[in-house]
Amino acid sequence: MGMFRVKVSEILEETDHIKSFKLVRADGKGFDPYLAGAHIDIVGPTNVVRQYSLCCPPYDLDAYLVAVKRETESRGGSAALHDQLDIGSELEVSAPRNLMQVAETGDRHVLVAAGIGVTPMISMAYQLEREGRSFELHYFARSRELAAFTELLEERCGFAEKVRFHFGIPRDEQPAVLQEILTGLTGGSHVYTCGPEGFMERVLFLAGPVVGEENVHIEHFQAGELADTSGDTGFEVELDSGEVFEIPADRSIVEVLQENGVPVDTSCKEGICGTCVMGVLEGEPEHRDNCLSASEKRANDQIATCVSRARSARLILEPF
Numbered sequence: 051m052g053m054f055r056v057k058v059s060e061i062l063e064e065t066d067h068i069k070s071f072k073l074v075r076a077d078g079k080g081f082d083p084y085l086a087g088a089h090i091d092i093v094g095p096t097n098v099v100r101q102y103s104l105c106c107p108p109y110d111l112d113a114y115l116v117a118v119k120r121e122t123e124s125r126g127g128s129a130a131l132h133d134q135l136d137i138g139s140e141l142e143v144s145a146p147r148n149l150m151q152v153a154e155t156g157d158r159h160v161l162v163a164a165g166i167g168v169t170p171m172i173s174m175a176y177q178l179e180r181e182g183r184s185f186e187l188h189y190f191a192r193s194r195e196l197a198a199f200t201e202l203l204e205e206r207c208g209f210a211e212k213v214r215f216h217f218g219i220p221r222d223e224q225p226a227v228l229q230e231i232l233t234g235l236t237g238g239s240h241v242y243t244c245g246p247e248g249f250m251e252r253v254l255f256l257a258g259p260v261v262g263e264e265n266v267h268i269e270h271f272q273a274g275e276l277a278d279t280s281g282d283t284g285f286e287v288e289l290d291s292g293e294v295f296e297i298p299a300d301r302s303i304v305e306v307l308q309e310n311g312v313p314v315d316t317s318c319k320e321g322i323c324g325t326c327v328m329g330v331l332e333g334e335p336e337h338r339d340n341c342l343s344a345s346e347k348r349a350n351d352q353i354a355t356c357v358s359r360a361r362s363a364r365l366i367l368e369p370f
């Protein structure tokens with residue numbers, strides 16, 4: 051994976067627990083073009099790699115903007131970014147990657163975010179606004195104080211009239227609010243969501259029958275429920291080069307390939323970032339990731355090799 055160095059040029063305390071970091075290239079150049087909704091890997095001061103959505107206008111290539119929430123049960127990463135970065139600190143980041151992006155067609159685009167999940171939605175809203183397409187951004191948070199970017203969204207973004215805040219809505223009242231948001235959408239509309247898993251499941255449950263499951267776009271940034279691995283068995287992986295590898299019951303595909311010198315990029319190793327995805331030429335994967343969409347999983351022509359396994363005795367894979 052190509053990595054390059056960036057420098058922190060601005061740090062803002064968005065809330066008590068969320069800081070935003072503006073990053074510029076350390077070599078003073080501009081960034082390459084990317085698509086709205088992209089995320090980057092950031093190698094933190096403690097060498098922990100985490101994914102953060104870009105929440106800046108995707109057409110502004112002078113700087114990246116990311117928001118980092120200090121996780122109470124941080125598995126490493128967010129606390130170090132909060133505590134150890136100053137203006138001028140340098141970091142390594144990857145090029146942007148998209149697990150979610152604005153659909154090329156669609157009569158309406160409804161962005162539904164909860165908490166820190168608002169970050170990719172802001173970037174997508176910038177793009178939709180610039181292209182003059184019909185959209186709304188709905189932002190759920192427990193309170194105004196806990197919501198990042200309120201000032202940006204209310205005053206500076208340029209699309210404030212398309213932003214609706216939903217503060218302090220109890221969980222059992224969210225379905226009614228979501229139903230209202232979905233009113234008037236058609237099979238040609240698209241719904242995008244990012245937030246806690248339970249929230250995104252509610253959005254999918256309610257929006258799927260309205261716009262079609264394929265038109266509900268979900269951005270995962272946490273691994274889902276751990277799969278039950280007690281019944282796992284071994285299987286074979288053949289590469290398009292013809293090499294064959296045994297994948298034992300207790301090892302992942304990517305572990306075995308890397309151990310044998312096959313270059314496969316990885317980042318999260320939890321099935322959420324999509325870095326390790328390979329193409330499937332033959333065989334049936336058992337998908338355990340949160341990065342491929344429902345339709346991509348049904349197509350069975352890609353596999354997240356860090357977590358997913360095989361239903362067939364052999365998979366034939368190619369670099370993706």
Ligand code: FES
Binds near residue numbers: 357
């Ligand atoms: S390394 Fe992130 S999905 Fe596999």
